[in-house]
Amino acid sequence: MNFTFSKRARTLSMALIVLGAAAMLVGIIGDHTDHHQRTWANLLVNAFFFLGISLGALFFYSLQNATETAWSVLVKRVYEGVMAWLPIGAIVLVVVLLAGSMGLHHIYHWMDKRVFDPTNLEHFDPIIAGKKAFLNLPFFWVRTLVYLAVFILFARWFRKKSLELDQLSGDSLVRNHLLIYRRSALFLVFFAVFSTTLAWDWLMSIDTHWFSTLYGWYVFSGMWVSAMVTGVVMVLYLKRKGYLPQVNNSHIHDMGKWVFASSFLWSYLYFSQFMLIWYSNIPEEVTYFMARIDHHPVLLWTVFFINFAVPMVLLMSRDAKRNPRFLIGVGAVIFIGHWLDVILMVMPGALGHHFHHIGLLEVGMFTLFVGAFMTVVLKALTQAPLTPVNHPYLEESVHHQI
Amino acid sequence: MANKVIYAVYEDPEQLKDGARKLVSNGIKVKDVFSPFPVHGIDPIIGIKRTRLGIVSFMFGITGTCLALLGIWYFNIFDWPMNIGGKPSQALYKNLPAFIPVTFEFTVLCAAHGMAITYLIRNKTLPGMPARNPDPRSTDDKFIIEVRTAENHGHSAEAITGLLRETPVFEINERQY
Numbered sequence: 141m142n143f144t145f146s147k148r149a150r151t152l153s154m155a156l157i158v159l160g161a162a163a164m165l166v167g168i169i170g171d172h173t174d175h176h177q178r179t180w181a182n183l184l185v186n187a188f189f190f191l192g193i194s195l196g197a198l199f200f201y202s203l204q205n206a207t208e209t210a211w212s213v214l215v216k217r218v219y220e221g222v223m224a225w226l227p228i229g230a231i232v233l234v235v236v237l238l239a240g241s242m243g244l245h246h247i248y249h250w251m252d253k254r255v256f257d258p259t260n261l262e263h264f265d266p267i268i269a270g271k272k273a274f275l276n277l278p279f280f281w282v283r284t285l286v287y288l289a290v291f292i293l294f295a296r297w298f299r300k301k302s303l304e305l306d307q308l309s310g311d312s313l314v315r316n317h318l319l320i321y322r323r324s325a326l327f328l329v330f331f332a333v334f335s336t337t338l339a340w341d342w343l344m345s346i347d348t349h350w351f352s353t354l355y356g357w358y359v360f361s362g363m364w365v366s367a368m369v370t371g372v373v374m375v376l377y378l379k380r381k382g383y384l385p386q387v388n389n390s391h392i393h394d395m396g397k398w399v400f401a402s403s404f405l406w407s408y409l410y411f412s413q414f415m416l417i418w419y420s421n422i423p424e425e426v427t428y429f430m431a432r433i434d435h436h437p438v439l440l441w442t443v444f445f446i447n448f449a450v451p452m453v454l455l456m457s458r459d460a461k462r463n464p465r466f467l468i469g470v471g472a473v474i475f476i477g478h479w480l481d482v483i484l485m486v487m488p489g490a491l492g493h494h495f496h497h498i499g500l501l502e503v504g505m506f507t508l509f510v511g512a513f514m515t516v517v518l519k520a521l522t523q524a525p526l527t528p529v530n531h532p533y534l535e536e537s538v539h540h541q542i
Numbered sequence: 543m544a545n546k547v548i549y550a551v552y553e554d555p556e557q558l559k560d561g562a563r564k565l566v567s568n569g570i571k572v573k574d575v576f577s578p579f580p581v582h583g584i585d586p587i588i589g590i591k592r593t594r595l596g597i598v599s600f601m602f603g604i605t606g607t608c609l610a611l612l613g614i615w616y617f618n619i620f621d622w623p624m625n626i627g628g629k630p631s632q633a634l635y636k637n638l639p640a641f642i643p644v645t646f647e648f649t650v651l652c653a654a655h656g657m658a659i660t661y662l663i664r665n666k667t668l669p670g671m672p673a674r675n676p677d678p679r680s681t682d683d684k685f686i687i688e689v690r691t692a693e694n695h696g697h698s699a700e701a702i703t704g705l706l707r708e709t710p711v712f713e714i715n716e717r718q719y
Contacts (some may be wrong), residue, residue: 438641
């Protein structure tokens, strides 16, 4: 059965886009930072956050293929739908990075050529100059385009093959399934490297002086949680609308477990990074947390509380993970928590003391992106049967019971 | 009427589930099932209540967290104040990040051991405890349903075995007790 993008959902996402755009415009008019830095930084936050959801979905999707997981076969179309945002997210991100490269904003200090010039006494920065081998525009763009190309190509290929499976049966079905299995494993190898380096390039290089080896995993775990939350909320929405009739409580329970588990992964990595830096107390390392704990303690503790304590306490019991209403509520809270996490990664570095609080601009642009994301993903869901027609593990997934 | 215990022996877990379903749908209470490995989905059929092991594990975990924090507070803050990482802030909450790894590990240790030992005690399978399975073959390749006539007053032993014979049962043993 194909999903139809109901009129109500269409109106809702359109309303989100319009309201968000209006609030955003008011916010942009009120943005008096140099070069409209706050607007650009917001665009980066949302570009990365929503691209990260798609990447998390793509990662989870290939993880399911590479491990030949059976239970998730029934919900794989939902993740394919989330992956449909990938090209759009990539375009928005490229716009932000391109604007930075052309000097339209100064989120990335190292994009300014003057910091590398020792004769320029005013702007020369020996620490950034020491990183020139990695942080220079040509190499940066090669990396960025390679990541995005690899992600988009794999996502398109997975989607194409998944639709092909629906038409196949017998030997060719199994052969194609095994091909997807091998390609997924290959993708995971790419993703293992790129998920860390893209975090260095797009986010860590904002705080150019600072570095952390755990940062890539921390960013990756945030993407993963956001994708798991998005997945389970979408499945619950579709179920409530009468789609995905074969998805039972056990599937929901498993998806809830993923939200719970990946939240713990995030907390673990977040704390590991913080604890080591706090403990060693080396000036060049603590700058990152000084800027955040000293100036934005409420935001920092809110992020940690929402993304760690909320899923731990509220999603620990089995009943909680099997209760759709409850899961949607907790999922929405965690979703916003991870958006705030990206805000916290970007804003203090990009705006410094010009970042005071989350205002109309932030909320408006987030709402706009949520609306656009919903439109794209739901539209992608209408294009194929929601329940896969053919898959070697389809039968096993239908009978999933834990 | 002497109380009898009936053992229905099956060769396959699916057949055992069918047999159990048949008995339960006829209003017969199944005392227990013995199998070489956990039979998926048997619990709701024979009406076993949901395990409370998770709650036990949580309580052991919380106990571990509290004990660890209490211990660290006593050793490193109260009894012999330590200068941690150049931060001579003598308060538990100020040095908390340094204590989290130990607390975490101790929580896991208590939760895991507490859960495992509780499980063994509750199952009466601590090392050295006498085996309670009625038939040694249930540890190898047979799946056994136990029904007691004392718990099924409305049904005679003959009626129960008759029902069992309608399922692909391997053999039926009866014992007095």
